[in-house]
Amino acid sequence: MISGSIVLMQTAISIYLFIIGLCFGSFALAMVDRMKAKKDWVKGRSKCDFCKHKLSVIDLIPILSWLSTAGKCRYCKKKLSVFYPLVELFTGLAFLFSYLYFPYEISGLALSLFVIWLFGLVLMSALIVFDIRWYLLPNKLVYPLIYTALAYRIISYFVNTQGLIEAITATILSLLVSAGLFWFLHVVSDGKWIGDGDVRLGVAIGLFLANPFLAWLCLFFASMLGLILALPMLIHSKKKLKLKIPFGPFLILGLYFSFLFGQSLLDWYTSTFLYL
Numbered sequence: 001m002i003s004g005s006i007v008l009m010q011t012a013i014s015i016y017l018f019i020i021g022l023c024f025g026s027f028a029l030a031m032v033d034r035m036k037a038k039k040d041w042v043k044g045r046s047k048c049d050f051c052k053h054k055l056s057v058i059d060l061i062p063i064l065s066w067l068s069t070a071g072k073c074r075y076c077k078k079k080l081s082v083f084y085p086l087v088e089l090f091t092g093l094a095f096l097f098s099y100l101y102f103p104y105e106i107s108g109l110a111l112s113l114f115v116i117w118l119f120g121l122v123l124m125s126a127l128i129v130f131d132i133r134w135y136l137l138p139n140k141l142v143y144p145l146i147y148t149a150l151a152y153r154i155i156s157y158f159v160n161t162q163g164l165i166e167a168i169t170a171t172i173l174s175l176l177v178s179a180g181l182f183w184f185l186h187v188v189s190d191g192k193w194i195g196d197g198d199v200r201l202g203v204a205i206g207l208f209l210a211n212p213f214l215a216w217l218c219l220f221f222a223s224m225l226g227l228i229l230a231l232p233m234l235i236h237s238k239k240k241l242k243l244k245i246p247f248g249p250f251l252i253l254g255l256y257f258s259f260l261f262g263q264s265l266l267d268w269y270t271s272t273f274l275y276l
């Protein structure tokens with residue numbers, strides 16, 4: 001019966017983290033709105049975008065408030081963007097999957113790694129919102145993400161059994177792949193292909209992954225996603241060949257993927273193709 005209670009507990013934690021993630025997704029949206037309005041950004045989203053009606057506590061419940069009014073403002077009945085509940089759902093799922101597939105067993109010092117990663121996820125959700133809405137990865141969010149990734153990397157050294165030289169080498173190689181490549185493209189194209197925000201985001205990615213293969217996997221995944229989205233847009237827009245697509249959200253999705261599933265994928269690949 002012991003394993004049964006463990007499953008029950010894990011399910012409870014999963015549901016709890018999903019709900020907490022929804023709330024933090026809502027918080028990330030509020031933070032972005034406040035940052036853009038240059039107000040005190042720790043307080044919540046306060047007004048409807050259209051009628052400026054003050055929102056009550058009920059209006060701020062993630063997803064449920066959106067569903068309960070069928071995606072319309074409770075006061076002016078204007079259709080609200082599906083973007084908001086999507087960001088909330090996305091953050092909730094990111095919390096949930098991070099719990100289920102975290103690279104370490106979540107206990108002891110690794111528990112602090114998990115909390116740091118969740119904090120990073122909230123910053124990344126805010127960055128996704130910013131980049132999609134304004135094609136911008138603001139330093140106010142990217143620098144805290146870099147410090148968060150650095151804290152993660154330093155603490156993970158004490159969780160891993162890796163030697164110091166090995167750990168530093170892997171981190172530097174990882175940074176060269178993620179940030180180094182972007183920096184090169186940024187300089188070569190004079191900032192046209194890759195923005196400086198993406199280069200800084202690349203630093204956070206390199207620190208979180210600390211493995212050149214995982215960093216490469218992240219870039220590959222992000223480029224593929226970008227290509228899949230850009231192709232139909234290129235076909236539909238006949239005149240405008242110059243497309244502006246925010247790359248940040250793809251990079252962040254690439255980081256999620258590589259961080260949670262990259263190592264298993266690499267292990268599978270090496271065992272299947274290299275040691276036959």
Ligand SMILES: [Zn+2]
Pocket residue numbers: 048049050051052053073074075076077078
């Ligand atoms: Zn309204």
